[in-house]
Amino acid sequence: MTTKARPLIGASSACGNDWDTIDWKTAEKHVRRLQTRIAKAAKLGKIAKVKALQWILTHSWYAKLLAVRRVTQNKGSKTAGIDNVIWNTSKKKISAVFSLKRRGYKTQPLRRIYIPKKDGRKRPLSIPVMNCRAQQALHLQALEPVVEMNANRNSYGFRPKRSTADAIQHCHRIVGRKGSPEWIFEGDIKSCFDKISHSWLKKNITMDTSMLSKWLEAGYVEKGMHHQSTEGTPQGGIISPTLLNATLNGLEKAVKDATTLRNKAHICIYADDFIITGVKKEVLEIKVIPTVEAFLKERGLSLSPEKSKITHISEGFDFLSVNVRRYRDGKVICKPSKESVKSFLRGIRETFKKNATAKTENLIRQLNPKILGWGNYYRYISAKRTFGYVDDNIFKATWQWVSRRHKRKGGKWKKRKYFRSHKRRHWIFSSKLPESKKDLDLLKMESISIRRHIKIKADATPYDPEYTEYFEKRNDFSYLQCYRNHKKCASY
Numbered sequence: 001m002t003t004k005a006r007p008l009i010g011a012s013s014a015c016g017n018d019w020d021t022i023d024w025k026t027a028e029k030h031v032r033r034l035q036t037r038i039a040k041a042a043k044l045g046k047i048a049k050v051k052a053l054q055w056i057l058t059h060s061w062y063a064k065l066l067a068v069r070r071v072t073q074n075k076g077s078k079t080a081g082i083d084n085v086i087w088n089t090s091k092k093k094i095s096a097v098f099s100l101k102r103r104g105y106k107t108q109p110l111r112r113i114y115i116p117k118k119d120g121r122k123r124p125l126s127i128p129v130m131n132c133r134a135q136q137a138l139h140l141q142a143l144e145p146v147v148e149m150n151a152n153r154n155s156y157g158f159r160p161k162r163s164t165a166d167a168i169q170h171c172h173r174i175v176g177r178k179g180s181p182e183w184i185f186e187g188d189i190k191s192c193f194d195k196i197s198h199s200w201l202k203k204n205i206t207m208d209t210s211m212l213s214k215w216l217e218a219g220y221v222e223k224g225m226h227h228q229s230t231e232g233t234p235q236g237g238i239i240s241p242t243l244l245n246a247t248l249n250g251l252e253k254a255v256k257d258a259t260t261l262r263n264k265a266h267i268c269i270y271a272d273d274f275i276i277t278g279v280k281k282e283v284l285e286i287k288v289i290p291t292v293e294a295f296l297k298e299r300g301l302s303l304s305p306e307k308s309k310i311t312h313i314s315e316g317f318d319f320l321s322v323n324v325r326r327y328r329d330g331k332v333i334c335k336p337s338k339e340s341v342k343s344f345l346r347g348i349r350e351t352f353k354k355n356a357t358a359k360t361e362n363l364i365r366q367l368n369p370k371i372l373g374w375g376n377y378y379r380y381i382s383a384k385r386t387f388g389y390v391d392d393n394i395f396k397a398t399w400q401w402v403s404r405r406h407k408r409k410g411g412k413w414k415k416r417k418y419f420r421s422h423k424r425r426h427w428i429f430s431s432k433l434p435e436s437k438k439d440l441d442l443l444k445m446e447s448i449s450i451r452r453h454i455k456i457k458a459d460a461t462p463y464d465p466e467y468t469e470y471f472e473k474r475n476d477f478s479y480l481q482c483y484r485n486h487k488k489c490a491s492y
Contacts, residue, residue: 019090024069027062031141034060039145039463042206050206054142058208064100067137068093071130071238081129082111082221100134107132107214110234112222118343124194126220126234136215136239143207145463147245152252153458157271158241160462161471164320165380167270168334169455171324172381174266174277175313176332181264181277185284186317187292188307192272193240194232196247197300201233205246215239231300244271247299251292258291259283268319275319284310322381334381341386344374345393352401360418360431361440363401367394368443375445380453387445398429398442 034057041049057063071077072087080086087093110126117123128136144160151159156167174180198216202209215237219228233240252267255276259265265288266277276292278284289303296302311317313332316325321340326332348370355363371394375387402414420430420439429442456474460467 017094019094022065024065027065030062031057031060031066034063035141035145035463036465038142039149039461040465042146042149043464047206050146054139054146054207057142058102058138061097063138063141064097064134066141067100067134068096070137071133076127076133076236079127080111081127081132082109083129085130087130096130096134099131100138102208102211105135105211105214107218109218109226110220110236112220112227118339124235126236128215128218128234128237132215132218133238135211136237139207139211140239140242143205143239143246144242146206147242147249148461148463150249151245151461152249152267152269154252154267155245155248155269157269157273158245161460161474162456164270164377165453166456167268168320168322168381169453171268171275171319171322172332172334173455174268175324175326180313180332181266181279182313182326183278183281183284184311184313184317185276185278185288186307186309186311186319187274187276188304189272189296190302190304191232192244192301193235195300195302196232196243198231200299201243201247205243241271247301248272251295254291254295255288258287263287270320273319275317281310322378336378336381336383336386341390344370345390348394349397352397356401356404360429361433364429364431364440364442371443371445372448375448379448379450382450384446384450387448391445394442394445395427395429 034053038050038053038057041047041053068087072093078086078088087096108129108131110128110132113125113127114122115125148159154170156162156164156170175182175184198213201216202213205212216233217229218234219226220234221227233243248269251269251274255265255267259278262279263283264277264279265283268275276284276288278288293303313324313326316323318324318337318339321337322334323337324332324334348367351366351370352363355366375383378386398418399414402418406414406417415427418429419426420428420441422428425444428439428444430439432438433440454474457467457470460470462471
């Protein structure tokens with residue numbers, strides 16, 4: 001007796017044709033099963049099998065459903081490309097799934113806009129049309145397992161289950177132990193997304209080359225003019241971060257091969273920023289930097305001379321908006337960088353100015369997410385003293401806001417109207433909610449508990465079945481940790 005094999009691609013009826021009744025767990029399960037098989041084949045070096053499985057995945061109904069869901073739920077889902085089309089209804093979404101076909105697919109130029117950078121300059125951002133975004137999201141599901149299996153062990157940007165907290169923890173680990181190297185090369189790749197070689201990508205990225213070529217050569221429209229793209233991958237494309245990771249894969253091995261164990265050359269990478277340690281400045285200058293430059297040149301990239309430099313650990317350096325420095329007592333401490341603190345407080349003061357006549361309730365609702373987000377980013381490092389400093393400055397800005405509204409009132413009257421007491425706290429900026437008659441308080445950053453982050457294992461990837469149990473335990477711990485940190489702030 002023979003049993004009929006269950007198809008991997010999946011028919012449209014398997015998940016239904018009604019967007020609101022789709023069984024997303026079933027779709028995720030089938031796609032993850034295929035991704036695991038792709039990762040296994042990539043690990044064994046079976047490129048032909050990888051491509052065959054990628055073809056199956058990119059023609060899967062389940063994968064198409066997940067691709068459309070991703071582009072219609074992310075932050076840019078309401079921003080249209082040059083065709084001014086967005087998928088904002090269930091009917092449009094399910095129709096979009098049927099339209100995701102390789103045959104006859106043509107890319108459209110990207111819409112170019114510019115967003116401000118911290119240094120005052122502007123960064124180009126290219127916005128694809130919805131159909132191109134969904135196609136990229138679809139093929140990304142097939143590409144990511146391959147990139148993950150060949151990734152740098154200590155690369156943390158734009159990778160599943162990894163975060164800036166992992167990168168910062170690894171950074172502290174390689175410079176904070178007794179006998180750790182004291183010299184650090186701070187590397188920054190110049191215009192990384194805009195300069196990656198197209199020819200290198202087409203030769204070395206394991207995916208549908210025809211689709212990749214179409215995205216790379218789509219060009220962009222700026223002020224009504226069409227411009228060709230001869231290099232780089234557009235910032236704004238869903239697949240671009242993974243293409244960047246694939247481009248930099250092998251950098252860690254190249255650095256290790258160029259040095260010896262005595263040189264203690266450790267690396268920590270996050271997107272286009274990285275640090276490399278060395279026992280001597282000469283090791284970094286003679287062996288590490290030439291190796292990095294040669295590695296990048298092959299891919300059409302180069303180091304930024306303004307941002308790349310060699311620093312001693314006693315001087316300290318900033319990495320991912322965190323200052324890492326060894327002090328006189330020999331301890332290496334990670335704390336929020338001065339520039340990050342200044343920028344955050346500048347934004348808080350700007351919020352007060354823009355809401356000079358707003359209701360207290362509306363002002364608090366705008367401030368609390370900013371305070372919570374900034375505090376949560378730094379809750380894994382030595383930030384308690386900085387949190388206190390920030391709270392003091394926020395209180396000063398609050399009092400100035402109150403005083404400008406009531407210039408003729410005294411301090412006691414202002415305190416009674418805008419502040420309340422609870423237990424040992426007597427200056428809680430608060431507003432009484434009219435619908436529930438509950439107090440809406442301004443979040444105090446010092447209430448965010450400091451907890452040490454447990455860094456992810458260097459070789460761990462969610463596409464390798466060997467680490468399934470590891471990630472289950474890690475997810476349970478992270479959920480419990482987040483619940484403890486946020487249960488007091490749930491109303492914000």
